[in-house]
Amino acid sequence: MLFPSLSIDNFFSDPDKVVELSKTYEYAPHPTGKWPGVRSASLHQIEPKLHMQVGRKILATLFPNSYEKIRYGSSELMFQKITPGEQNIHGGNWVHCDSPMDLTFIVYLSKHKNSGTSIYEMNKPYPNNDNLEKDRYTFSNFKNKQKAINLLEQNNKNFTETISFKSKYNRAIFFDSGHWHSANISFEKNEQEDRLTLIGFYRNFINTRFHQVENRRI
Numbered sequence: 001m002l003f004p005s006l007s008i009d010n011f012f013s014d015p016d017k018v019v020e021l022s023k024t025y026e027y028a029p030h031p032t033g034k035w036p037g038v039r040s041a042s043l044h045q046i047e048p049k050l051h052m053q054v055g056r057k058i059l060a061t062l063f064p065n066s067y068e069k070i071r072y073g074s075s076e077l078m079f080q081k082i083t084p085g086e087q088n089i090h091g092g093n094w095v096h097c098d099s100p101m102d103l104t105f106i107v108y109l110s111k112h113k114n115s116g117t118s119i120y121e122m123n124k125p126y127p128n129n130d131n132l133e134k135d136r137y138t139f140s141n142f143k144n145k146q147k148a149i150n151l152l153e154q155n156n157k158n159f160t161e162t163i164s165f166k167s168k169y170n171r172a173i174f175f176d177s178g179h180w181h182s183a184n185i186s187f188e189k190n191e192q193e194d195r196l197t198l199i200g201f202y203r204n205f206i207n208t209r210f211h212q213v214e215n216r217r218i
Contacts, residue, residue, distance in 0.1 A: 001176040002205075003103050005119060007165055008061065011107050011172035019109050021047070022079045022196060036183075037082030037195070044077070051077050054198070058105055062174065073204025077105075082195040084187040093182050094152060095120050095159045101177035103202040108167045110196040114186040116167040119179050120159035156182070177201065 012018050025046060027038035043051035054077055059067040098104050106117060159180055165173045167184075175181065185195060 001178055003062065003174065003176040005163055005175040005179070006061070006173065008172045008174075009168065010170055011057075012170055015109060015170040018050075018198070019196065021050070022109065022198075025079065027079070027081060035080075036185075037080055039081075039199075040079040042076045042078055044075070051075075054200070058103075058174070058200070058202075062103075071206040072102075072202050073206065075200065075202045077198060077200035079109075080197050080199050082183075082185060084191045084194075093156070093185060095156050095180050095182045097180050098177035098201060101201040101203050102205055103174065104177045104179075104181075105172065105174050105198075105200040105202070107172045107198040108169060108196075109198060110167075110193055111169045112167055112187065112191070112193070112195055114167065114184065114188070115195045116184050117165045117173060117181060118161045118184050119163035119165075119175060119181050121162050122180055123158055123160055 022040070025040040027040055029038050040046065043054070055075060056067065059070050063070055108115070164184070165171075187195075
C-alpha cells in the first residue's frame with residue numbers, strides 16, 4: 001500500500017464551528033445507493049477556504065517536509081450524514097474499497113460511541129470485483145430487511161478485520177483507499193443524532209516519493 005493508516009485526535013482547533021457550518025449546506029443521497037446517508041457538495045465548490053485549509057493539514061501530516069510541493073490530480077472533501085435507521089446501519093457496514101482513489105480521509109464530527117471504521121484483509125480472492133460493486137448497489141436498495149442482511153453477511157464473510165478505529169469527536173483517520181474497509185455503525189437505542197463525518201479522497205499523486213517501507217500496490 002502507498003499510505004499508512006493513521007489516527008489523529010483533536011484535528012480541528014474549533015470542531016463545534018465546523019459542525020455548525022455543516023448545518024448550512026444542502027445534502028443529497030447517491031442516485032444509485034453507492035454509499036449510505038446523504039452528502040454535501042464538495043467543499044471546493046461551497047467552502048473553498050476550508051477545503052484548502054483541511055487539504056494542507058492532511059498533506060502536512062503525511063509529507064511534513066514537502067507538503068507544499070505535493071501535486072495530485074484531484075481531491076474531494078464532503079460532509080456526510082447518516083440518520084439512525086436499520087437500512088442505513090447495514091448499508092454503512094458493507095466491506096468495500098475506494099479504488100481508484102489513492103487516499104481516504106475521515107473526521108468524526110458527532111459524538112457517537114460506536115460509529116467508527118474498520119480495515120480488513122480479504123480471506124481469498126473475490127470472484128469478481130464488478131459483481132461485488134453490483135451486489136453493493138443492489139443491497140443498498142433492498143426493501144426486504146432479511147434479504148439485505150443475508151447479502152451483507154455473504155459479502156462480509158470474505159474479509160477479516162485487522163484494524164479498528166473507534167469513533168471519537170474530532171478524531172481524523174487516514175488510510176490507503178486500496179484497503180478494504182467499512183463503517184461500523186451501531187446507533188444506541190433511541191439515538192436521534194445523525195452520524196456526521198467529513199470524508200475526503202485524493203487521487204493521482206504526481207511525481208510523489210512515498211516514504212513508507214511498503215510503497216507499492218499488489
